Amino acid sequence: MRKFLVVVDDTPECGNAIRFAARRAEHTKGGLVMLYVMPRDGFEHWMGVAEVMREEAREKAEERLAEAARHARETTDIVPEFVIREGQAVEEILSLIREDEEIGVLVLGAGEDASGPGPLVTQMVDKLGHKMPVPVTVVPGAMTHERLDQIC
Numbered sequence: 139m140r141k142f143l144v145v146v147d148d149t150p151e152c153g154n155a156i157r158f159a160a161r162r163a164e165h166t167k168g169g170l171v172m173l174y175v176m177p178r179d180g181f182e183h184w185m186g187v188a189e190v191m192r193e194e195a196r197e198k199a200e201e202r203l204a205e206a207a208r209h210a211r212e213t214t215d216i217v218p219e220f221v222i223r224e225g226q227a228v229e230e231i232l233s234l235i236r237e238d239e240e241i242g243v244l245v246l247g248a249g250e251d252a253s254g255p256g257p258l259v260t261q262m263v264d265k266l267g268h269k270m271p272v273p274v275t276v277v278p279g280a281m282t283h284e285r286l287d288q289i290c
Contacts, residue, residue, distance in 0.1 A: 140242035141219075142194060143272075145152040145231060145258065148207045149280025151247030153209060158220070158277045159245040160210035161290035171210040172206050173234060173240060174238035175227040196222060213287070227260050234270050243273050250279040 144159040145207055146152060156172070163170040176195045203220045225232040236240050246262060248255035255263075259276055277286070 139169050140166065141171050141238065141240045142243045142245055143171045143173060143231070143235065143241045145227065146172045146174045146202055146247045147258075148202065149210065149247060149249065149256065149279075151249050151277070152206070153257070154277045154279055154281055154283075155245050155247035156206050156209050157213065157283065158275070158286055158290060159191055159243075160216045160242070162275075163244075164214040164216050164283045165290055168242070169211070169217045169240065170210065171221060171238070172203055172210075172218045172232075173221045173231065174203050175225065175230045176222065176224045177227075178225050204278075213270060227258055228266070229232075230268075231262070232271070241272060243275055244270070245275045248276050248278050 141142040142163045144155050146156065160170055162168070169257065174197055176192075177275055199222045200220075203222070207220075209216050221234060223234070231244065235244065244262070246259050248259050263274055263276065264268070
């Protein structure tokens, strides 16, 4: 089964990426993997404090993934697979793609403002595009749900 990997974060454009990935997965009878990457920065405190901070970050990740799954279930019957990693987003995305051979497409949301599509899209497409092990679909954050549904 081919899986669509979508990176879940707190950006507004993430919602369009989730919707697109879920609908494509359903239409192709594939799977959906939702990845949340917790930054490693900020866990360098004393061991007890660092562990509390890490646990709070994990709870936030779980809540965000549950919210993202509810968003996907609004228009599909897809039950996503959740993955939570700690580290740098680009490294963790590539690592997961290499580990799970069923992942066939990476779906990213592009920001709407004039500063560009966002740091993750820039890093994945501009800097690593020729080295990517799977195709990358970039979903515009400004695209309406109606238009997304038409192209899925």
